Every structure is written in structure tokens, then in C-alpha cells.
Amino acid sequence: MNRRDIDIGIARMAGYHDDKGRFTRLVIESRVRRAVLDEAWREGRRQRESGMLCNCYYCEKERGGAE
DSSP states (O other): OOHHHHHHHHHHHHHHHTOHHHHHHHHHHOOSOHHHHHHHHHHHHHHHHTTOOOOSHHHHHHHTOOO
16 A cells, blocks of 8 residues: 555545544645545545544544554
């Protein structure tokens, strides 16, 4: 997985969690085009609205899955 894929994944996760601060930092610091990051944000929002569970550390911890 390269840096571009990681940044797109972070944008998707920020969209899922509605984390505008993280997304803004990513837009400023990343070399990925803004349109690609915006689409990843929207995809994260769609995933949350459709009921998909997040598997990030914080969500897992909240559900009791992470140690």
C-alpha cells in the first residue's frame, strides 16, 4: 500500500466520522488531488449512512473489540 492509498483511506475514514479537521489537514498536506479526496469523503459518508461498521481502533474499542 503506497502513500496515496493511505491518504485516500484516511479521507474515507474522516468522512465516515465527519472529522473535518483531519480532512482539512489531509487536503493541505497530501499530494493527492482534491477531487479524489472529496470523493473518498463522500464514500465514507455513504458507508456510514448505509450502516456499515467502522473497524478503526476507536470504534472497535467503543464496541469492546479492541484491547
